[in-house]
Amino acid sequence: MNSLAKASRKSAPHSVSPNRRRVGLLLLLPLIFAVLFSAAYPAAYLALTSISKSTMGKPFISWVGLNNFVSALQGDFAWSLTRTALFAIPTSLVQLILGVAIAVLLNSKMRFRSLGRTLLLLPLMSPPVMVGIAWRVMLHPTGGFVSRTLGQFAWLHTPSSFLGEMPWAILSIAAADTWQWTPFIVILVYAALQTLPAEFEEAARIDGAGYPRILFAVQLPLLAPALIAIYLLKLILSFKTFDLVYVLTSGGPGAETSLSSYKIWQTLFQDFNLGMASAQTLLLCLIVTLITLPVTWWHRRIQRTASL
Amino acid sequence: MSSRDGALAAAYESAARAQRSKWWQAHWAEAASPLVRAALLIAILSVVLLPIVYLLALSLKTPDQVLEGLFLPTKPTLRNWINIFQNVPLALYIGNSVVAAISGSLITLVITIPAVYAFSRIKIGRFLPGLILGSYMAPPMVPLIPLFFLAKWSGLIHTLPGLIICYSLLNIPVALWLLTGFIERIPEEIEEAAAIDGASVLRTLCQIVFPLMLPGVVSTGLICVILNYNEFLFAFFFTSNTTRTLPIGIALFQGERLVDFGQMAVASLIGVLPIYLTAIFAQKWLVRGLTTGAGR
Numbered sequence: 185m186n187s188l189a190k191a192s193r194k195s196a197p198h199s200v201s202p203n204r205r206r207v208g209l210l211l212l213l214p215l216i217f218a219v220l221f222s223a224a225y226p227a228a229y230l231a232l233t234s235i236s237k238s239t240m241g242k243p244f245i246s247w248v249g250l251n252n253f254v255s256a257l258q259g260d261f262a263w264s265l266t267r268t269a270l271f272a273i274p275t276s277l278v279q280l281i282l283g284v285a286i287a288v289l290l291n292s293k294m295r296f297r298s299l300g301r302t303l304l305l306l307p308l309m310s311p312p313v314m315v316g317i318a319w320r321v322m323l324h325p326t327g328g329f330v331s332r333t334l335g336q337f338a339w340l341h342t343p344s345s346f347l348g349e350m351p352w353a354i355l356s357i358a359a360a361d362t363w364q365w366t367p368f369i370v371i372l373v374y375a376a377l378q379t380l381p382a383e384f385e386e387a388a389r390i391d392g393a394g395y396p397r398i399l400f401a402v403q404l405p406l407l408a409p410a411l412i413a414i415y416l417l418k419l420i421l422s423f424k425t426f427d428l429v430y431v432l433t434s435g436g437p438g439a440e441t442s443l444s445s446y447k448i449w450q451t452l453f454q455d456f457n458l459g460m461a462s463a464q465t466l467l468l469c470l471i472v473t474l475i476t477l478p479v480t481w482w483h484r485r486i487q488r489t490a491s492l
Numbered sequence: 493m494s495s496r497d498g499a500l501a502a503a504y505e506s507a508a509r510a511q512r513s514k515w516w517q518a519h520w521a522e523a524a525s526p527l528v529r530a531a532l533l534i535a536i537l538s539v540v541l542l543p544i545v546y547l548l549a550l551s552l553k554t555p556d557q558v559l560e561g562l563f564l565p566t567k568p569t570l571r572n573w574i575n576i577f578q579n580v581p582l583a584l585y586i587g588n589s590v591v592a593a594i595s596g597s598l599i600t601l602v603i604t605i606p607a608v609y610a611f612s613r614i615k616i617g618r619f620l621p622g623l624i625l626g627s628y629m630a631p632p633m634v635p636l637i638p639l640f641f642l643a644k645w646s647g648l649i650h651t652l653p654g655l656i657i658c659y660s661l662l663n664i665p666v667a668l669w670l671l672t673g674f675i676e677r678i679p680e681e682i683e684e685a686a687a688i689d690g691a692s693v694l695r696t697l698c699q700i701v702f703p704l705m706l707p708g709v710v711s712t713g714l715i716c717v718i719l720n721y722n723e724f725l726f727a728f729f730f731t732s733n734t735t736r737t738l739p740i741g742i743a744l745f746q747g748e749r750l751v752d753f754g755q756m757a758v759a760s761l762i763g764v765l766p767i768y769l770t771a772i773f774a775q776k777w778l779v780r781g782l783t784t785g786a787g788r
Contacts, residue, residue, distance in 0.1 A: 211607060211610040214607070215603050218603050218664055286536055294529050302771070302775050304540060305771045306541075309768065311739045311767075313739040314760040315543070317760055318547050319543060321753050322543060371779060426725060427725075445633065448631070448633050461633070469631070469634070473629070
């Protein structure tokens with residue numbers, strides 16, 4: 185029976201009638217058209233400009249081969265890529281752990297649960313620009329209450345300016361990012377927790393396991409594929425961080441917090457070097473792929489063992 | 493007889509007490525937890541609300557009070573809330589944002605709903621969703637530069653229609669991802685029955701699948717609206733004076749003036765108000781939309 189169902193599913197593409205196929209293509213037409221504009225054309229444009237000397241005013245001045253890539257890697261862009269990875273990987277992990285903890289908390293029976301869920305949505309819905317401004321005023325050296333409050337403890341070494349000193353500047357960006365994105369992870373983990381059948385928890389409870397044990401030995405292992413997928417999603421989003429850098433530090437002090445997206449923006453709109461910006465963008469895509477590949481592979485492996 | 497009864501009761505009582513204390517030892521954490529959990533939730537929510545409440549407090553301060561660096565205003569004033577409308581064309585920015593966000597989201601839905609149906613039910617072009625989702629990994633600069641030149645060439649730069657087209661293209665991966673989750677929860681049997689009754693593909697899509705998908709369509713549309721409303725990078729390059737959207741208005745306001753924190757706080761708060769109201773009143777739809785992907 186099972187093999188029959190499988191066979192029929194396998195033959196399904198061939199059994200699409202020509203008429204149905206024609207209607208299907210018609211339905212796909214708007215999407216194909218849109219993808220040509222939003223993905224195919226940009227990808228081709230990017231590839232071509234990256235191997236040419238191009239400025240914002242005058243694209244395609246001359247072909248230069250891989251020169252842009254070489255000078256991008258020799259310049260400070262290589263360091264910016266490293267910095268972005270050093271920012272994205274740990275902050276995403278911290279946010280995942282926080283997100284799981286809060287989701288578990290919200291998943292237990294308690295008062296004000298739905299109020300808590302509603303309020304948790306707010307950071308996620310806030311425009312990053314507004315998040316940046318809120319954090320900027322909180323951390324401001326003269327008016328901000330964070331510096332003011334911490335400054336009252338004489339024994340605490342606080343910087344005179346949170347956004348002007350390392351490592352405080354990057355930590356401030358990480359804090360604002362965590363504030364904004366942890367709720368997103370909470371919602372996804374919460375949804376995944378609710379898909380778990382209650383029987384597992386009951387069976388473990390009858391065997392005498394306390395909740396911490398149930399969480400770590402039963403629920404989290406079952407959720408592993410979902411958790412890895414969520415981590416992957418957040419990792420990709422972190423590599424794209426732009427708005428927070430723009431509003432909070434503008435890449436400073438020096439170029440210490442200029443993450444890759446911001447760096448590319450600078451190359452493009454301060455140096456007007458389109459060819460170089462394209463090369464940098466392609467390098468960033470390459471790094472994102474290289475870093476997410478092992479996670480994707482791990483996800484696939486766990487999913488396979490889970491389905492066996 | 494009665495003394496034996498009493499002894500039995502006492503023994504039973506002490507056994508029960510022992511059991512209770514044993515249970516207590518094993519489960520103290522859970523028994524104590526309602527309080528701990530409530531405390532934790534309050535702590536988390538206060539961190540979540542801190543920046544928002546701080547903006548609210550700032551909006552009630554004069555520049556001098558801001559410099560005091562206290563959390564709450566000593567002499568609250570509504571001056572900022574009144575002045576802001578004279579200093580910044582806030583209503584214009586919000587109007588632009590709302591128009592661009594909603595129209596962009598509607599076009600995204602018009603493009604993706606038929607496509608999702610073709611992928612999921614007619615089962616053609618199934619290699620496309622993976623490819624499109626993959627393109628979402630690229631930083632937003634990738635489409636920005638070429639589309640910028642295209643808009644400049646076609647004269648759509650610095651106009652709202654240009655921005656709307658960009659938004660409708662940008663959210664295609666997200667909408668595709670969410671809508672696929674919704675359509676795959678609709679049992680195919682209903683459509684098969686309709687097909688046997690002689691309904692055409694288009695009729696099945698419009699009269700049977702679309703109504704069943706509607707909750708998912710609303711969730712997806714709302715999420716796209718919010719993403720568009722908050723979008724910064726494209727709005728920065730595709731708009732000018734009269735077509736500025738709100739995030740750009742706020743960011744430029746920050747750059748232009750000697751930083752007046754009170755005014756900036758008011759601008760931010762008025763700007764996010766529509767979004768926060770949506771979040772509070774449409775919570776069910778938003779959460780449902782955000783979670784279809786994770787459930788798969």
